[in-house]
Amino acid sequence: MTVNTQPVTESPDDPRAFGLPLVDAHSLPAELRTLVSRVHDLVDAVANTEVDTDTLAETAATVEGLTDRLNVARRQIGAMVRRELGDGTTMVGTITNIVEGETNPAAPQLFLDRTDEGLRAEVTLNTIYQGPPGLVHGGWIAAMLDQAVGSVSAVETSPGLTANLEIDYRRPTPLFTPLEITSWVERVEGRKVFVAGRIRAHGQVTAEATALMIRVEADG
Ligand SMILES: CCCCCCCCCCCCCC(=O)SCCNC(=O)CCNC(=O)[C@H](O)C(C)(C)COP(=O)(O)OP(=O)(O)OC[C@H]1O[C@@H](n2cnc3c(N)ncnc32)[C@H](O)[C@@H]1OP(=O)(O)O
Incomplete structure (x- = not known):
């Protein structure tokens, strides 16, 4: 028990x-x-x-x-x-x-907060999240962006699951550097919510995401 x-x-x-x-x-x-x-x-x-x-x-x-x-x-x-x-x-x-x-x-305790455009968080990652030497693991980049786009969809529409997530890795994402993560809703078609997000380090985009969230209803 x-x-x-x-x-x-x-x-x-x-x-x-x-x-x-x-x-x-x-x-x-x-x-x-x-x-x-x-x-x-x-x-x-x-x-x-x-x-x-x-x-x-x-x-x-x-x-x-x-x-x-x-x-x-x-x-x-x-x-x-x-x-x-x-x-x-x-x-x-x-x-x-x-x-x-x-x-x-x-x-990593990515605490997203509301902005006029959608959601935003700042986080600095240490070697727990390391992939290549001194850089954030690509899977973690995807995880943080999935969270950011899933959350903005939930906050601005209603909770859902990621049906599709596409990541473009533009530049290496460094450890021990403040990262800015933003996400926003692009359009809504019934249960389908098209969302996007990006990560910036030193003001430069390191990764971008587009995703499709499917809104789910509680049973009953
Ligand atoms: C439970 C919620 C928790 C809430 C937590 C909130 C916090 C959020 C933060 C969490 C953040 C982290 C988030 C996570 O980690 S979410 C975890 C990772 N994601 C999953 O495990 C989802 C697995 N997939 C499914 O369960 C089902 O496939 C879902 C539920 C997504 C849809 O199955 P469902 O049977 O319900 O719907 P449907 O198949 O009739 O499709 C509906 C429409 O969508 C279109 N379509 C479908 N797939 C695709 C695709 N790949 N590309 C393009 N289009 C696609 C489809 O053609 C149709 O279009 P239309 O014909 O109507 O035009």
């Missing part, structure tokens, strides 16, 4: 949650956010460490114990989070989303 003892707001009536457990981002405990951030740093430390084997073995045992401690109370798969955007509107997504999820230490 799993028990969730965290003091979070349950709001099952938002149709964008598809009947799944939904919490408001602002009600997540500060302690959880701190833990996520510390583990994010831990992943980077593990990925890059050259310490001696005794330290490695001790650390592995410690981490195993911590994992067991946390696993006594797990969220339901698909649990959702609702975040408030700068203009007061809200966005709903899975709480462990690999790009944006508040509780996911592996996520």
